[in-house]
Amino acid sequence: MDNKEIAHKFEEIAKLLELQGENPFKVNAYFNAARTIEALPEDLKHYFEENKLQTLKGIGKSIAEKIEELFRSGTIEMLETLKSETPPGLLEMLRIPGLGPKKILALYKHLHIATVKELEYACLENRLVLLDGFGQKTQEKIQHGITMLALYKDKHLLNEMYPLAHAIVQFLLKNSQLRDAAIAGSLRRYKELVKDIDIVVSTTQPAEIASYCLTCPYSTEIIEQGENICSFYAKGIRVDIKIVKTEQFASALMHFTGSKEHNVELRRIAKQRGYKINEYGIFKSEKPESVNSEEEFYAFFDMQYIPPELRENFGEVELAMEHNLPRLVSRDDVLGFLHVHSNWSDGIPSIEDMAKEAQRLGYHYIGIADHSKSAAYAGGLTEKRVAEQIKIIDELNAKLKHFTVLKGIEVDILKDGSIDLDDSILKELDFVIASVHSHFHMTEEEMTKRVLAALNNRYVDMIGHPTGRLLLGREPFKINMDAVIEETKKLGKVLELNANAHRLDIDWRNMHKFRGEDLLVSINPDAHHLDGITDMEYGIGIARKGWCQPANIINTLTAEQLLSFLKQRKK
Ligand SMILES: [Zn+2]
Ligand SMILES: [Zn+2]
Structure with a gap:
């Protein structure tokens, strides 16, 4: 059981206690414990084995005992009891995005709502509008949350x-x-x-x-x-x-990989040539034709091999017939990455540890991009602190062998599109990522204007997580992505593909739209932990899905090439 799973259990306890109307101090104790466990850089199990649980912030005797119970028996009795005491409908309501235990309890007490369906109906009857602590806006938010819950179910x-x-x-x-x-x-x-x-x-x-x-x-x-x-x-x-069976493997893998639309296209092509294809093979008569790999399968119909990421019927079949598919960026092409956080802001590892881990995984450089001062909740850096960090990174680079740490920052884009740090410090950095972290609710026109203004700051190299979406959690904010991409290209700047599995933002469909053009993309893990670096895998997969070639991806540059590209642009 990893820290994340354990933290989740304590968060569940906190939510269930809150749902029962327990006193806030007790509830918070469990929330805090969950937060501590989740942010812990080492395995919680070590602390358990060395009997040091209570040295952790927010872990007292009673919570330590529950952690021990969990490691010994695999369950926490308190959690099981709480679950059995809570009506199952309320537990399901907890999964509605944006609806917390406090509100669920109020709905249960005052309107006797105990299931998602009852809640949905109550919204239709406008019964939440007059309820204390609710109102029109909250009701709309809950309705939206219920729609999301249905949409995200089982994803x-x-x-x-x-x-x-x-x-x-x-x-x-x-x-x-x-x-x-x-x-x-x-x-x-x-x-x-x-x-x-x-x-x-x-x-x-x-x-x-x-x-x-x-x-x-x-x-x-x-x-x-x-x-x-x-x-x-x-x-x-x-x-x-x-x-x-062994001889069916290639056909079965093809059949169960391709999207429905891709498979329909393939069947059409096979039929034109008098063949039938299915999960068991390629048939003209009873006896299947022999194909030992997916490559051979495509070649049988005179097609180029189509990488799995492209099998969406987005034009790949046609190009494969012409033997004209792009050479997609691959894992081996990627030499480093930008946008990682350190313990200078809300990251856990030190800059040096982050660098060493990246080097261990075979990368040649990273770019530190901690938060800037407006992100106070994340320990954002002031101009003075950024200057100190620059010095520290220079010293570290003098020490590191065959590895470079690039100096960057993730600045906040303020409501009016301005950047929260002074140009005098931005110009000292190797790169600047500008991100929207607040005021998400704007009209599409306002948000687009705001982001374009930030992009036009001469020191900004890219916009971080451009739509702000959190998969399964928060919808993208309204923004004209085509306009942002056009402006990025016009200015010779870079588009971020945030590789965090919760974001994968910009969406691959947007990259696909601009395929073959001189679009520059930076695949960034936005890592806050050492583990976060593995998200690069997903980013590369999504870049491939967006038809990106090595020339589209700035991570394929060496550190020297990347630095000179960034510098040249600002001249
Ligand atoms: Zn961010
Ligand atoms: Zn970030």
Whole structure:
């Protein structure tokens, strides 16, 4: 169990206590414990093993005991009891974005609303408008939240799905009767939100593999089992393992990877040539044609291999017929990244630790971009502190071998489009990212004007997380992205692709629209922890999905090339 999962349990306790109307001090104690655990750079388990839980901020005797209970038995009795005492409808209401326990309790007490459906109906009847502490605006927000809940139901972020899918594949590969195992579905296509995990495996012993799948340690509930399929829930996520014969593997992987629209196109092309294709192979007669890989599958129809990320029927089939697909940026092309936070603002690691971790993972440079002073909640830096940080980074660079730390900042774009730090300090930095972190509710026209104004500050190199969206959490703010991209290109500046799995912002559909043009993109992890660097994986996947080539991605430059590009632009 990792820190995040444990923190989540304490947050649940806090919410349930609040739902029961417990006193705020007790509620806050659990919220604070959750926050401490989540931000902890080391495994909480070490503290447990060394009997040091109570040295942590906000962890007293009673919470320490619950952590010990969790490590020993895997559950916390208090949490289980709280859950059993709370009407299940209220628990579901907690999942409505923007609706907290306090409001749910009020709705329950005064309007006897105990389910999401009842709440939805109450909104239709305008019954929340006159309720104390609510009002028209709150009611609209709740209605919107209910719509979002339905929309997001059963969808998951890539950083939940990939680690789990990889772990299951690793487990499967341990069986010597297994020939191949691969992730398929929209997960393999790098869709930003994924419903379930599809895995295709091949073997000559399907029955044996089917029963082996059932022993997967991540499985919590079996859904379906048979010779060709094994489905179960793992961490609340549906996993479908398709078991096929060795000679069917390529066709099955194709079938279960392509989007519906991509597959329809392929079937049409096959039909034109007198073939039928399905998950079992390519057929003219009873006997399938022999194809041993996806490459061979496409080649059979005189097509270029189409990378999974592109299989959305966004024009890729046509280009593959012409053998004219772009060469997509790959993991090996990426040499470094910008936009990481350090313990100077709201990041956890020191600058040096962040640099060392990036170097360990094979990167050659990082760009520090802590928050600026308007982001007071995040310990944002003043001009004076930025100057101090510049000095520290220069000293660090003199010490580091074969690695460079670029000096940057993530400045706040104020409501009027101005930047919250003085030009005199911005010009001392290697790069400047400008982001909207407040006043999200503006008209599209106002927001676009605001962001364009920031982009036109001569020291700003890129706009951070350009739409402000939080996947499954917050809708993008209203902004004319086409106008922002056009202006970015006109000014010779860079577009951020924020690789954090919660953001993946800018959306790949926007990049796809501008494909083949001289669009420059920076894939940035926006990491606040050492672990956050792994988000680069998702960013690269999304860049590929947006049809980006190496020349579109500034992360493919060396540190020297990148520095000279940034400097030249400001002349
Ligand atoms: Zn930001
Ligand atoms: Zn950031």
